[in-house]
Amino acid sequence: MITKKQVTEAQNIWGQGVVKIGSLKDNRQECEKFANEFLEKLYSFNEGPVLFKPTKCEIEQFRPTHLEALSYFIAGEDRACKEDKGFAIQPWTNVEFENTDIILEEKRAIAMGNYFFTDVNGNDAKVEYTFGYKLIEGELKIDVHHSSFPYTINEPAV
Structure with missing residues (x-):
């Protein structure tokens, strides 16, 4: 059984x-190397299949491959998706998860809530997320990643 501690x-x-x-x-070379390892490990x-719907994508909303996910995280001249600007190279100084709840099963877990990305000026960006994890050789790996900005009501023009 997957535990809440493993998910957190x-x-x-x-x-x-x-x-x-x-x-x-x-350091582009080190950045690419680490980002690839990050995707391989997590x-x-x-x-x-991986169902990946990152936050800041309009044209190519879904990223089912390693190369498309890498493009989202670090962009670059050879990026797979031309709209990408490199979400993870913002840079961020902290990421904090706030789970609404976690569903735990023997070999699967699903977490949903908000996460907060702190920029270099101390400003937080609030993003909603759902992550699905599966247990593979004793490690949790993400196979569902959906994130989006919270809905805001636009006031009609008077």
Whole structure:
């Protein structure tokens, strides 16, 4: 049975990884190397389908491959999706998960809530997320990643 502690540890590792990617943005080779390792370790692209819907995507909304996810996180001249600007190279100084709840099963867990990305000026961006994890060889790997900005009501023009 997957535990809540395993899920929160996986979330902390993910958040620390996003921060580290941003810290490496001025050393492109190291940034690419770490971002690839991040995706290999934390996502299940090699074990089956990954449903990845990142926050800041309009044209290519869904990123089912490692290369498309890499493009979202670090962009670059050879990026797979031309709209990407490199979400993780913002950079961020902290990522904090606030789980609404976690569904735990023997080999699967699903977490939903808000996460907060702190920029270098101390400003937080609030984003809604759902992460699905599956247990693969004793490690939790993400196979569902959906994030979006919270809905806001637009006041009609008078």
